[in-house]
Amino acid sequence: MQTRITELFGIQHPIIQGGMHYVGLADLAAAVSNAGGLGIITALTLKTPEDLAAEIERCREMTDKPFGVNLTFLPTVTAPDYPGYIKAIIEGGVKIVETAGRNPEPFLPYLKDAGIKVIHKCTSVRHALKAEKIGCDAASVDGFECGGHPGEDDIPNMILLPRAAEELQIPFVASGGQADARSLVASLALGADGINMGTRFIATREAPVHAKVKQAIVAASELDTRLVMRPLRNTERVLNNVAVERLLAKEKTMGEDLQFEDIFEEVVGVYPRVMEEGEVDAGAWSCGMVAGLIHDIPTCRELLDRIMAEAEQIVRDRLAGILG
Ligand SMILES: Cc1cc2nc3c(=O)[nH]c(=O)nc-3n(C[C@H](O)[C@H](O)[C@H](O)COP(=O)(O)O)c2cc1C
Numbered sequence: 237m238q239t240r241i242t243e244l245f246g247i248q249h250p251i252i253q254g255g256m257h258y259v260g261l262a263d264l265a266a267a268v269s270n271a272g273g274l275g276i277i278t279a280l281t282l283k284t285p286e287d288l289a290a291e292i293e294r295c296r297e298m299t300d301k302p303f304g305v306n307l308t309f310l311p312t313v314t315a316p317d318y319p320g321y322i323k324a325i326i327e328g329g330v331k332i333v334e335t336a337g338r339n340p341e342p343f344l345p346y347l348k349d350a351g352i353k354v355i356h357k358c359t360s361v362r363h364a365l366k367a368e369k370i371g372c373d374a375a376s377v378d379g380f381e382c383g384g385h386p387g388e389d390d391i392p393n394m395i396l397l398p399r400a401a402e403e404l405q406i407p408f409v410a411s412g413g414q415a416d417a418r419s420l421v422a423s424l425a426l427g428a429d430g431i432n433m434g435t436r437f438i439a440t441r442e443a444p445v446h447a448k449v450k451q452a453i454v455a456a457s458e459l460d461t462r463l464v465m466r467p468l469r470n471t472e473r474v475l476n477n478v479a480v481e482r483l484l485a486k487e488k489t490m491g492e493d494l495q496f497e498d499i500f501e502e503v504v505g506v507y508p509r510v511m512e513e514g515e516v517d518a519g520a521w522s523c524g525m526v527a528g529l530i531h532d533i534p535t536c537r538e539l540l541d542r543i544m545a546e547a548e549q550i551v552r553d554r555l556a557g558i559l560g
Contacts, residue, residue: 262298265299335355354373438450
């Protein structure tokens, strides 16, 4: 399969592993890239730019294929050392960056001058158009079903992707709700040039997270995610658990008076406890509705080979067959 995305990034399959806090480390990124997709290291999981530089080096030792780094621009007052992380990316010879969160414009010149291709993750057509206008090479269009931050518009991919296709000139991948060959073929039909998966890649053998996290995703159905932090306009789709229910009860009783401090216990410092220690009820952690389509824990190569083989079957047999 050749699309504008495989050409842009020099990869075999049009499948990207989105940045994931405490999941997207070198082990997973290298496994995805070795399987023919695009693996991505999540910069902010590494505490310092020096740690990121070491993680990039570790990834390079595990793969000679292209891989990228995710830079998430957080809405916080005290920003992480973004210039330091960018220096580590450039000096580490990484040629692909996935930006997310706030507008990446202030940092784009540094990335572009270093010959880096930038794919910006957006949850709306207007943000994708903005990314195109400021010079991003591609967009990752995240629908309402996605794990993590779906934005505040609540437009599912069945509408969002064709809308993006109507407006965008740059290539884009479908993100959110993608799990298998059916997702890939459907996304291509809706106008995307490939897919970006988050939750699906957590339930793989190589994902460097506790086995209980993978099991929780396999056990979950499409009914088991919740939206939290909506009153703070920082909506996040997470897997339901006791801590999430407590958080939602606070949101309900406090209404518009809710402050971030009120839900500190349920959201701060949760990721290492969940991903490393396997305390899956420790707090709110991102997970997509797509959990309902995840029934096994394959290797990344098994997953990508299966998706590509079945996608070909769907196109050649089922779809061509319908035409008669
Ligand atoms: C556990 C987890 C952590 C994530 N962390 C980040 C992150 O730090 N930065 C980011 O840009 N996206 C993050 N995401 C979003 C993913 O990159 C991807 O856009 C999303 O998972 C796609 O939806 P899906 O889960 O339905 O595949 C995270 C997703 C999950 C499930």
